[in-house]
Structure formats: C-alpha cells, structure tokens
Amino acid sequence: MANTENDEAAALKNATILVxxxxxxxxxxxxxxxxxxxxxxARKDQAPAGPRTHFIYQIRTFWLSLLYALIVGLLCFVLIGxxxxxxxxxxxxxxxxVGLMRASEDRPIDNPQSWILW
Numbered sequence: 001m002a003n004t005e006n007d008e009a010a011a012l013k014n015a016t017i018l019v020x021x022x023x024x025x026x027x028x029x030x031x032x033x034x035x036x037x038x039x040x041x042a043r044k045d046q047a048p049a050g051p052r053t054h055f056i057y058q059i060r061t062f063w064l065s066l067l068y069a070l071i072v073g074l075l076c077f078v079l080i081g082x083x084x085x086x087x088x089x090x091x092x093x094x095x096x097x098v099g100l101m102r103a104s105e106d107r108p109i110d111n112p113q114s115w116i117l118w
Contacts, residue, residue: 016054020100037062056112061095
C-alpha cells in the first residue's frame with residue numbers, strides 16, 4: 001500500500017515537472033504549452049493539496065500568458081507591444097522556473113492564484 005502511494009506521489013511530481021518543462025520548451029517548439037495545460041487540467045482534481053497548487057499555478061500561467069499575449073499583440077499596432085514581448089517571455093519563463101524549482105524540492109506554490117511570480 002505504501003509503495004503505491006509513493007508511486008502515485010512520484011507520478012504527480014513528474015507530471016508537475018513535465019508541465020513546467022513543456023512551458024519552457026514552448027519557447028523553442030510552439031504550442032507545447034497546450035499539451036502542458038491539458039496535463040495540468042487532467043491531474044489537478046486527483047492531486048493532493050501540495051501538487052494541486054502547482055497544477056493551479058500552471059493553469060493560471062497558461063491562461064494569463066494567453067491574455068497578456070493578446071494585449072501585447074494589440075499593443076504592437078501602436079509599437080509599444082514590441083517592447084513588451086520580451087517582458088512577457090521573461091514573466092512566463094520566470095514563473096516556470098520558480099515553479100520547477102519548487103516542484104523539484106517537493107514544495108507547494110504558496111499563492112497559486114497570484115498574477116505575479118510567486
């Protein structure tokens with residue numbers, strides 16, 4: 001019984017790490033973040049409180065980055081958006097790296113509903 005729980009915990013940890021890696025790999029291979037958010041949605045309800053915070057954080061990162069990308073895209077028409085593209089990339093990258101580090105240390109996300117990094 002304990003072995004099954006350990007396997008399940010390891011699988012959830014691997015899933016959280018995989019989603020963060022997919023978000024980072026999205027910079028090189030577009031649309032991988034869609035695969036990541038699907039995994040996060042699929043695992044969120046079955047996860048205990050600690051890993052669930054990561055899945056909530058990952059889902060919010062996906063949707064907020066989509067919203068910010070839309071806003072930045074619209075702002076490109078008035079040229080300011082071109083300066084904001086690196087800021088958006090930095091924000092997504094930083095959220096993914098912070099989450100990846102916390103997941104690898106088996107630490108939950110303190111405030112998964114946050115709009116900023118932590």
